[in-house]
Amino acid sequence: MKKKVTIQDIARKANVSKSTVSRVLNKTTPVEEKKATAVLAAMKQLNFRPNAFARGLAGGQSMTIGVVTQNIGSPFYDAVTQGVISALSATEYSPIFVDGQWNKEIEATSIRTLLNRQVDGLILIGGNLPANELKKLVESKPLVLVAQRLEGFEKNCLSVDNVEAGLKATQFLLDLGHREIAHIAGIPEHEDAIQRLNGYKTALQNAGIALNPKLLVDGNFSSQSGVLAVESLLARGVSFSAIFAANDEMACGARLALYRRGIRVPEDVSLIGFDNQPASAFMTPPLTTVAQPSREMGSAAAQIILQQIAGEEFQAPSFPVEIVVRESAIRRW
Amino acid sequence: MKKKVTIQDIARKANVSKSTVSRVLNKTTPVEEKKATAVLAAMKQLNFRPNAFARGLAGGQSMTIGVVTQNIGSPFYDAVTQGVISALSATEYSPIFVDGQWNKEIEATSIRTLLNRQVDGLILIGGNLPANELKKLVESKPLVLVAQRLEGFEKNCLSVDNVEAGLKATQFLLDLGHREIAHIAGIPEHEDAIQRLNGYKTALQNAGIALNPKLLVDGNFSSQSGVLAVESLLARGVSFSAIFAANDEMACGARLALYRRGIRVPEDVSLIGFDNQPASAFMTPPLTTVAQPSREMGSAAAQIILQQIAGEEFQAPSFPVEIVVRESAIRRW
DNA sequence: CTGTTAGCGCCTTCAC
DNA sequence: GTGAAGGCGCTAACAG
Numbered sequence: 001m002k003k004k005v006t007i008q009d010i011a012r013k014a015n016v017s018k019s020t021v022s023r024v025l026n027k028t029t030p031v032e033e034k035k036a037t038a039v040l041a042a043m044k045q046l047n048f049r050p051n052a053f054a055r056g057l058a059g060g061q062s063m064t065i066g067v068v069t070q071n072i073g074s075p076f077y078d079a080v081t082q083g084v085i086s087a088l089s090a091t092e093y094s095p096i097f098v099d100g101q102w103n104k105e106i107e108a109t110s111i112r113t114l115l116n117r118q119v120d121g122l123i124l125i126g127g128n129l130p131a132n133e134l135k136k137l138v139e140s141k142p143l144v145l146v147a148q149r150l151e152g153f154e155k156n157c158l159s160v161d162n163v164e165a166g167l168k169a170t171q172f173l174l175d176l177g178h179r180e181i182a183h184i185a186g187i188p189e190h191e192d193a194i195q196r197l198n199g200y201k202t203a204l205q206n207a208g209i210a211l212n213p214k215l216l217v218d219g220n221f222s223s224q225s226g227v228l229a230v231e232s233l234l235a236r237g238v239s240f241s242a243i244f245a246a247n248d249e250m251a252c253g254a255r256l257a258l259y260r261r262g263i264r265v266p267e268d269v270s271l272i273g274f275d276n277q278p279a280s281a282f283m284t285p286p287l288t289t290v291a292q293p294s295r296e297m298g299s300a301a302a303q304i305i306l307q308q309i310a311g312e313e314f315q316a317p318s319f320p321v322e323i324v325v326r327e328s329a330i331r332r333w
Numbered sequence: 334m335k336k337k338v339t340i341q342d343i344a345r346k347a348n349v350s351k352s353t354v355s356r357v358l359n360k361t362t363p364v365e366e367k368k369a370t371a372v373l374a375a376m377k378q379l380n381f382r383p384n385a386f387a388r389g390l391a392g393g394q395s396m397t398i399g400v401v402t403q404n405i406g407s408p409f410y411d412a413v414t415q416g417v418i419s420a421l422s423a424t425e426y427s428p429i430f431v432d433g434q435w436n437k438e439i440e441a442t443s444i445r446t447l448l449n450r451q452v453d454g455l456i457l458i459g460g461n462l463p464a465n466e467l468k469k470l471v472e473s474k475p476l477v478l479v480a481q482r483l484e485g486f487e488k489n490c491l492s493v494d495n496v497e498a499g500l501k502a503t504q505f506l507l508d509l510g511h512r513e514i515a516h517i518a519g520i521p522e523h524e525d526a527i528q529r530l531n532g533y534k535t536a537l538q539n540a541g542i543a544l545n546p547k548l549l550v551d552g553n554f555s556s557q558s559g560v561l562a563v564e565s566l567l568a569r570g571v572s573f574s575a576i577f578a579a580n581d582e583m584a585c586g587a588r589l590a591l592y593r594r595g596i597r598v599p600e601d602v603s604l605i606g607f608d609n610q611p612a613s614a615f616m617t618p619p620l621t622t623v624a625q626p627s628r629e630m631g632s633a634a635a636q637i638i639l640q641q642i643a644g645e646e647f648q649a650p651s652f653p654v655e656i657v658v659r660e661s662a663i664r665r666w
Numbered sequence: 667c668t669g670t671t672a673g674c675g676c677c678t679t680c681a682c
Numbered sequence: 683g684t685g686a687a688g689g690c691g692c693t694a695a696c697a698g
Contacts (some may be wrong), residue, residue: 279585
């Protein structure tokens, strides 16, 4: 273990005061050219590494953004995370991640450790903290919510219009000629799931098609639940020519269940998912899906946090969705 | 913005000194029961939040573990990350992640910021820093390398035996009766890829089958490269009855390419991948693959780091691989 | 432009 | 057991 080198050391070596060193380090005040280079030289020579803790303590800024993800490993959240990382990597700030695991308790304590670490801002990606907790947070720290709504703080919230997205997906199938369209919904309490379902209902209504409850199955966003959903559908004996799943993972599970029953996609039934996760393009057949601009949402989140920290005006933009047409749903019915 | 509450505040409120507060906070010295409860009460009432920076500065420990991942979003690395998170969540330490993006430069600067943040230990998951850099690191900080080897520091390295794994996968196909087995390799510079390829060669040799270079294609671990690999194979006009891909993503791409050509899996060609990523179980047909205990490796990494920090003896265990048999490769040839 | 002087919030001797 | 004092490394006024 080598002893640490501090600005004191390099001050001595460059024959200046600590302050001057600090100044060249932060470019906060002009410094005489000559001294500056001497300082830089000393820093390099001694392999100086500013102590982030000391800086944070003294300056009051930690230069870190806390990011709470849910279940690292889920394609959508991963993509958002990527966006945050890349947007932040161009700045002085670095992100520190904790995993909320879709668990209220864990999420709360995770946020607490983040706060203890003096993060300068907080990005919550997904999550299900009660609104009053969130309000407390938003009032004390720069905050951005991704894929989550908070009454009265719309400008801190980043998400797509899930109703419209659900409507579009369903409409797409209707335009193909389908009349019997099943929907595999997400977690019933989940806002996104509810809205996508609403979009589905609205589209049907617009088309003058009565909603058939038998065509509605609850899932929980996992592949496994997609499998079960299709089996349940089949067990009910309803006929359907298309399925709209509330996310790609469930679509993937559904596809497997169909395969096992010898039902072909898209010849016998069309399938459309949601999220455009990377693997979807490589399913057999490739999955038609609704794309959210997740990466863009991640970098927007980073930007907005930075604006808040800087005390600037900010306003969360709204993000458009788009249907990515692939073979799983191209056959006219 | 509410003002921060410090141990000073709670000391006043509890009629004790800062030191006493510090003591109940860290349980470093016995404190009179009565005062202790008073302190605890005050902390709760004022919603006290110890400043991690101040603690780090004063105590010299940051209670954070730096984790360098490559390309968050890749199933294998994600799983390892999950393991780290869950193992660490049971301790006082929290992980801070940075993304190396498989880029030597980015990786180096990422590690630098981690070091600036005074992490108490470092876990590198994948990555391709030169050995001499790594040696410098391992000598100055507790370090664990996952899926990477470093001459002379085997006890800091966590990985499976990729030669044996490649051999097993190939052997599995041989046992099924296949003789013409293609291999889609990973990045040629990548140690894991090389070893898996070596395993493949060894298995063929053991079986007395001459290596056919036409059955060997280079990929780069991406789905896309799997597609290209199969097309290249087909263009060469070699006949093959099975494919061993060096990871699941390439297997996925390969499967898509086969599908496009109307080649059935497993009826015409058997397919086996590597990593057992979650989506593999839901491919059509489900993918046979080689499973690495990635989560376990992650938590082992966390454990070993902690042991190093504590100054204890430590020794990286070795991890077994196992073939997960699914429909993509079950047909005897 | 530059050196000096105070802390930032906490932990850690050290005497009591 | 407990309080007082010093310092971790750095930034932020302050005078010059």
